[in-house]
Structure formats: structure tokens, C-alpha cells
Amino acid sequence: MDLARTEVAPPARPRSPHRGSVARLGLMAVPVAFFGVFFAYPVVAITVRGLKVDGVWRFGRIGDVLAQPDIRHVLWFTTWQALASTALTLLIALPGAYVFARFEFRGKQILRAVVTVPFVLPTVVVGTAFLALLGRGGLLDELWGVRLDTTVWAILLAHVFFNYAVVVRTVGGLWAQLDPRQEEAARMLGASRFTAWRTVTLPALGPAVAAAALMVFLFTFTSFGVVQILGGPTFSTLEVEIYRQTSEIFDLSTAAVLTLVQFAAVGAILAVHARTVRRRETALRLVDAGATARRPRGAGQWALLAGVLGSIAVLLVLPLAVLVERSLDAPGFGYYKALTRNEGSLFLVPPIEAVGNSLRYAFAATAIALLIGGLAAAALTRRDAGRLGRLVRGFDALLMLPLGVSAVTVGFGFLIALDEPPLDLRSTWILVPLAQALVGVPFVVRTMLPVLRAVDGRLREAAAVLGASPWRVWREVDLPMVRRALLIAAGFAFAVSLGEFGATVFIARPDNPTLPVAVARLLGRAGELNYGQAMALSTILMLVCAVSLLVLERLRTGLRSDRTGEF
């Protein structure tokens, strides 16, 4: 019924303006303004600076840069490693999503947080952890003499490590709320267990899988820290190349061209995604997530659970364990103690202060991302046909762009664009949360939108007929139902800003470093003490993330017991 209605052109009657549309445009105004000022403006500013030399446009540079064989090699590598990483991540993480959605087992809550921790770790740390695991003198080298750091496998595995949570959270979150009786209905109609899954559950999961795959592809396409560490001289992605051109060679014009290329590529990916996902988020039958999970039955299911737990242990826990082990490699917590001292000229403050900075920034960034993303999701929920519908879908894709645009470019753009009145934010602390929120908003929208769209439209109508204005409808009907998604979104936004590195490294002030920035600075220095301190600080970051995520998990389970916000 809803689908049928979207095909219909909006009745054009001048006497009665389409109130809903006006309201929706109003909701969209705030996110649009936010992205205009804090995203489009800085990115455009820096691109213009790279391509306009002495007041003259140098578009010829684009052709020159793209003709270079090493740039072509970078483009090719960026694309195929992203595809391979996405495929590998889906292959390994989809069974995990199933297990988390449908099985009940001891320690599930903690494991869910454990799985999410890698996602929030600074890329540099992950790169180093995998180097310690797979590189020279690493664990595999010690045990079997196997080294993978010279192969692309190190990068792919690190990408799986990073993005496992994206798939488990995005797909598993919806999977847990799908009514298992739909599958049972298919089985009663003669479908085998697999056919029932393929014809009923898979299509319902389709949008979530597509969303997750898109995210993984974007992250790996724009991968920075991991490739920086593990790629060596052989493998380089666009983002690494942009960073190299910007901060090492100071070739702003090549960086600008590469930024444009990345932008175009991401735009194309998002356009394709918008086409495939459109109209696939049909109203789903959602049920209480707690009611769909049960203990595994039979050897096959136990084997699946064991396989998933095993893959988590090897791929996610082992690198973290190596990280912790290294941080403790000095007697009497030596590396940790060193963090509280302000030694040398590396920092203006003791490194440990980065913890407070990171948390403060992350709270602010989460608040901003929830506000902007929440408004955007509300505006995108009800899709109308016609011109407005197209506009809304365009807006949908626009929101994803920050994920694809080089964080390095955004950070550098902030520095050169937001430093003069009326927008002189360079000296204010809000600059860092603003940049971090840019990356958080797409998560908020992506997490909330599928759930919002799956809310039965007639519940909203029921509320409207009982006298609820559109705003009250959102507050009374949508909000309670998406509270869970909202919390997940908040967790994502918080995690993203805690781990954000590419942009923050440019704009965080020397006396207010965030954790990832401090880690990178320590890693950039030679010496065992610096390396050890980096490991120790990373371990602290990991713990901060783990604790915040555990709090979030508790919040979620708490919600379940008081019955509100649940289906």
C-alpha cells in the first residue's frame, strides 16, 4: 500500500500546499546548512587552492596527474583492495551477524562490545598491531616463520578486523528484529531451511547488507592508517597518497586532483548504491530482539557458533592481545608510568591528558551527530514521489559523502577555510568535534533510517487522527521505536569520534591532543620507550572504548526490561 502510493504523483492543487513537504524541507535545512558550512565549504576551499594558481584555473593538472603510471597504480590498487576487503569482511562477518542475532549464549553482551572495539581503534594502532602479529619478528614469524606483511593479506585482514563490527551491528541489529515466523511460514509452504532463508530473510536483510557493504567499501577505499603502516612502499591507497602529497611533498595541486578523483569515485559508488537500495526498505515485521534469540540446537549450529567464536578469537582478539602484551613489555608498568610525565618536547602536556580531551570531544561530537543525523533521518523517513522525492534521495546520498571524502582533505580544509571571520573557529575547541561529527552523521542516519522506515505508517496515522501534530507523531510514535537504534547510532558516533585520526591530526591543537593523535606522535618517534608508550596509550584508548560500549550495552538491555522502546 505504501509502495503503491509512492508511485503516485503528488496532487498539484495550489490552494492546499503540501504541508508535510514544507515541514520536511524545514527538517532538512539544518543538516544541509551544517554540511554546507562544515563540509562543502572547507573541501571546496582547499581544492580551489590546489587547482587555482595565481588566480588562474589549472584544469590541465587533472590530466597530467592521472597520466602518471604510479598514480594509476594507486587508483587500481585502491579499488581492488577495497572490493576484496568488502567481500572478505562480508564472508567472515555475516555468519557472525547471524550468531549475534539469533543465538543466545553466555557472554554475548561482552562479546558484542569486544567485537566493536576494533572499529574504534585508531588506524595507526591497528596497523601496528597487525605488524606485530604478521610482520618480522611477529607472532606468526616466531611460531611458524610465516610473514604476511609484505603481502596484501595483511591489509585485507586488518580491514576485516576493522569492519567486522559494521556488518554485525548493521545487519545483525535488523536480523535480531526480524520475525522468525516469516521464515516458518515459508517452510510450511515447502521451502527448505536454506530456501526459506534465501527467499524470506535475505531480501528483508538486503538493505542492511547493502548498507553495511557500502560502508565497508567506503572505509577500505579511503583507508589511511592501516595501509600507511602495512602497505610499505608497494601498496598505497588514494588517501595515503593525498596525505603524502599534502604533508610530505607539499604538492597541493596533486593532492587536490586526487581529492577530486576520490570524491568522484565515492559519488559514483553512492549513486549506484542509491539506485539499488531505493524502495527496498519495505515495511518489515519487527519483533522484540530479545525474543528471537535462542540457544543453538544440534551439531551444525554449535559448530557455527564455535566457528564464529574462533574467527573472532583469531582475527579480532589476538591482535588486541598482542597490543596489550607489548604495552606491558616494560617492568612495573613502565610505559604507563611514562605517560603521566611530560618529557621532552614531544608534547606540551603529559600524554595521559589526551584521555580527557578525547572523551570531551567525543561527547560533543556525538551530540552534534545525533542532532544533525536525527533531523536528517526524520526528514528522510517518509518518501514522497515526484521532484521532492528525488530531492530527498539526493540528500540521502549527500549525507554519505563525508565517509568518502578524504579526512585529510577535510582536516586541512578546516584549517585554511574556517580561520577568518565570521567563521573563525580555528582557536576554539569545537572545531575538533565538528570535524568528527561529520563522519558520525552518516552512521546515525544509516542506523536509524532502516528502522524508521520499517515503522508501520499506519501507527503514525493512528496518532495523527488522535490529534498528534507531525512533531508529536515523531516524538510519540517514531522515537520510542527507534530509541534502540538511536543508542546504537550514538555508540557508533561516539566510537567514530574517539578513533578519528585523519582530520583530527590537522586540527587538534598541540596542547590538546586526542588519543589517536598522541599515539601517532609517539609512534612517529624512534625508540623503544616511545613505541611502548604508544602501545600503552592505545591500550588505554581500547579500554575507554570498551567501557563506553559496555555502558551502552547495559543501557540497551536496561531498556528491554522496562518494555518501552521495544517491540
Add this chain to the structure above:
Amino acid sequence: MLKLKGATVRFGGRAVLDEVGLDVAEHEIVCVLGPSGSGKSTLLRAVAGLQHLDDGRIFLDGRDLDGVPAHKRGVGLMFQDHQLFPQRDVAGNVAFGLRMHGESKQRQALRVEELLTLVGLPGAQGRAVASLSGGEQQRVALARALAPRPRLLMLDEPLGQLDRSLRERLVVELRELFAELGTTVLAVTHDQGEAFALADRVVVMRDGRIAQTGTPLEVWQRLADAFVARFLGFENVTGATVSGEAADTPWGKLPVPSDTTQGEVTLLVRPAGVRLVPAGEGLRCTVAARTFRGTHVAVRLQPEGAPRLEAACALRDAPETGDEVGVAFDAAEIVVLAGVAGL
């Protein structure tokens, strides 16, 4: 009180509601009856403000509702599958409309208590919606719709999902309740039994248009056309040529009342007008099927080379399937319909 003038809704060029005109008087219970896809739900949605009119006007108490959003129309709508808010308990659902209208907590509680008593669920305030049976959900949905004292209460297939005995009981309760409260009601249903039991006036819809309107008795006695007749369950509809007091039909020459229109017409033979006579007399038929209907047996008869006929007969007189019988017709139960046969 409610007035529709030329109300039209088009979905992709197809008129789902085609220039519908309708009046509902104060305290009247009007039931729109029609098969699925006839546009009856769209009619309710248009009045509620959930569906934009492509053409025409809707007036409530003389006020043009054009441009008035759903939440400001002051009409109640009970949804087909109730659409109770799953995250609220019974009291939260019933009080929802009162909260939206800014009633005080105290008055909300009083009204909720009053309404739950009214619908026969006293003390159910704290119950979770998920724990309610179908009939209880229906009662809560009714209480929720009634709570803000809507000027017009609309019901979309109010009893659609309930089992038969519950439905029959509730329809009587609803009618008594609405009479007691003096509520103006516009209901839609595809179930003729429900419509006839509930309504002061029945409106039969077909393809977005009103096919017939009248009291249940009027509709039943003076069927407007072949569509209404078939929709109400009458099978014996055929084209015929009337001359004098006889009509030429596939079933042979049938007697008709003397004042019948002459020429090409559409005839309905009510099942009671198909009398079974011993084999060899009248029209020769084979019994194709028989269905026990509680008070009588519906017998499906297959004449040679003619459409099937339905007859109603008492249980003890009913022939067995496969029996050969004869059929005679009763002029008093033969009605001329407007419209074209075969629809």
C-alpha cells in the same frame, strides 16, 4: 453533519474514489459496504485527512476540511488491525488522544477508567498491548478512538479479524453503545452481515462509486443492480426478455409480476423462489452441491445447458448431491434489477 461532494482520489490515473457524494446525519450510523478494492478504505482515509483529495470537497459540520491536517479534524478512526501503540500499555493507548488535546493527568485517568468500563475491560489500564486477545485489542482500539470525543467516529473493518461468534456479539454491543452515546459513525466493511447489523443506512460501493444506498431493509429488498445482488450473495442473476407476465431466460419461461418492465432486463430469482418439485416436473436439474446454512440448506442445481441455480430449502426436504430434481419458480421472489447482467 458530514458531507462529501464529488470526492475523487486517483492513484496513477485510476480513480479509486470517483466523484463520491455522501451525507451522514448527526447520530447516524452509516456503513459503507463493498468488496476489497472498491475504494471504501480510501473514503475513510480521505475524510480523516490521511489521503489527499484530487477533486471534490468534504465538509464536517459545514466546515470545508480542505487543507485541514488529520490531527486538527477532530474525527476518530479505528484502524482495520487496530494499530495500537505496541510500546504503551492499555491506559497509555486510550489516553493518547487526550494527551494530544492537553487534558490534565487526572482527567485522563478518569476518562480512561470510564471508557474501559464502557467497552467492558474495567481495570485493564496496566496491561501490555501484546497480552491482549483480538477481541480485547478491538475494545481498546475503540476506547482509544472514542476517548477524545470525536465529532465523527470512523471504523475501518472494525471486526474484520475476529472470529464469527465474537463478531456477532460485538456488532450488537457496538450498535447499543453508539446509540447510547449518540455517536455519529461512518464504518466500512466487506461483510454484509456486519453492515446490516450495525448500520442505520448502508452504502454499497463499487469501483470507487456508490452503487446503492438505503436502509438495510431497502437495500435488501430493492437491489439496485446485478453487482449489488451478486455482492450480497445472490447467485441467480440472468439476462431476460420480458413480455407480459413471462420472462424468457436460460432457465426457460419464468413467471414475473404483472407490473414488470417489458423488454430486455436483468432478473434476480431469490433462492426462496426456486422450489424443488419431483423429478420430471418443471426444469430438470442435477443437485451439484448442498451447503448446510444453519436454518436452511443451500442447494446448487445444475440444469442442462443453463447456468447453475441456487435454491434454499428446509433440511428435511433437501435432496442429496447427485439427485435428479425438478424446479419450479415463484413469481413473488423474482425481481427485476437495473444494470447489465453478467457483472
